[in-house]
Amino acid sequence: MIRPTTSAPFPPSSPNEPAAPAARSAETLLANSPAPERAQGFSLALELLRNKLGQETFASWIAPMQLLAVDGHVAVLALPSRFMAEWVRNHFQDQIRQALEATLAGIADVRIEATGPRPIEAEAVAAPGDAAAAGAPLSASFEPRYSFDSFVVGKSNELAYNAAQTMAAAVGHGVSAGFNPLFLHGPTGLGKTHLMHAIGQSVRARLPRARIAYLSAERFMVDFLAALRARDTISFKQRLRSCDLLMIDDVQFIAGKDSTQEEFFHTMNEIIGAGRWLVISADRSPQNLEGIESRIQSRLAWGLVADINPADYELRLNILKTKLAAIPAARVPDSVVEFLARRIIANVRELEGALNRVIAYSNLTGRAVDVDFAREVLADVLRAHARRLTIDDIQRRVAEHYRLKLGDLLSPRRARDVARPRQVAMYLAKQLTPRSLPEIGRRFGGRDHTTVMHAVKRIEALRATDSELDRDINMLRRALDS
Incomplete structure (x- = not known):
């Protein structure tokens, strides 16, 4: 697994030997890291490039690339022909460097070399008549x-x-x-x-x-x-x-x-x-x-x-579980797997890429994986996949969850059994839709934007201390995500 590195210097090997400079820590960790660890980091970088460049470009130019060595802060990459190496250098070197920086600690640059042509990809395999x-x-x-x-x-x-x-x-x-x-x-x-x-x-x-x-x-x-x-x-x-x-x-x-x-x-x-x-x-x-x-x-x-048709929810779930089984060191709870299977519906490659991204960011930051972490890391991906969620959707789901009538959430009633669900609905409307505070207030019986602001702050504070409320909100978010 890729582990986040720190800028602290290594301890000196003897009392008279000074510590190595801090800038060398990541480089030394990378150079000395086990081959499987580098291989996984390189594999994650390839997934990032596949998602960024598209399958056609990736298959033609990036897929044949191999991680040959690590020279200080430089990743040495190999392609099977001089033609391919020059093309990739001229067109994709910056994207490759950025991907490797995100998945291999200590990498600051890349060097792309040619290892020699493979028969099927060489421009001239045999002379005419040979x-x-x-x-x-x-x-x-x-x-x-x-x-x-x-x-x-x-x-x-x-x-x-x-x-x-x-x-x-x-x-x-x-x-x-x-x-x-x-x-x-x-x-x-x-x-x-x-x-x-x-x-x-x-x-x-x-x-x-x-x-x-x-x-x-x-x-x-x-x-x-x-x-x-x-x-x-x-x-x-x-x-x-x-x-x-x-x-x-x-x-x-x-x-x-x-x-x-x-x-x-x-x-x-x-x-x-x-x-x-x-x-x-x-x-x-x-x-x-x-x-x-x-x-x-x-x-x-x-x-x-x-x-081959788009995968349904059950197949997407099985794909993620199969992929995780091949990465036993990854700690991804079932709630996150289910969240990804519900939300990433376009294709299998994006689904696997999203999982790789969550694991890579967790390894690099040292943060535990949960649904909120996944939502943060994949914010841009989720926006692209999101169905247009409306305030009406949220109000109906919250009213159903708390066994209230929809009109109760919009009414002036202030009883606790109505006021708290109303605050939850306002909070979710602010979190899950692009609507402004004044617009949300208007959709809740013509309330002022300060009422919505108070509801949002109140629910945020209560989630830290009220485990039952926190479970309710997580359950509602999962239902709305699906």
């Missing part, structure tokens, strides 16, 4: 945590999951899966990329010498255009069309690119015609891919089209 090189086994990198075992299955993704397993089992056995290609589609962040990595890893484990290529459609386009400029399209064609399994992510990004679509169409035909396997993903069904040629749409729909 059949031996062109036929060499391809290499594709897969994220180990994106396996079939770690994929949480629910009604919204069951078909896609079963189809992916069937495809993975069929590769190399000389039998038909009953479909080819497999086309996975759904909104971003629901698990398409996870399933593609799972297919690749499953085939790789069973057939280590299988030629597997996995790349984004954007990468397909960049490499193809580079081959055109170099007048060397032969090696590009050879290394993809000779694959046993070809997987291309986010195919919608070749929309409107005529020459790329032409090459993509012939690559599909060559792979399928040779009895090899093809997996494609997109954010919508083949028929709804605007800017994609009709012959490509028809070819994509020829196999099995499996959609």
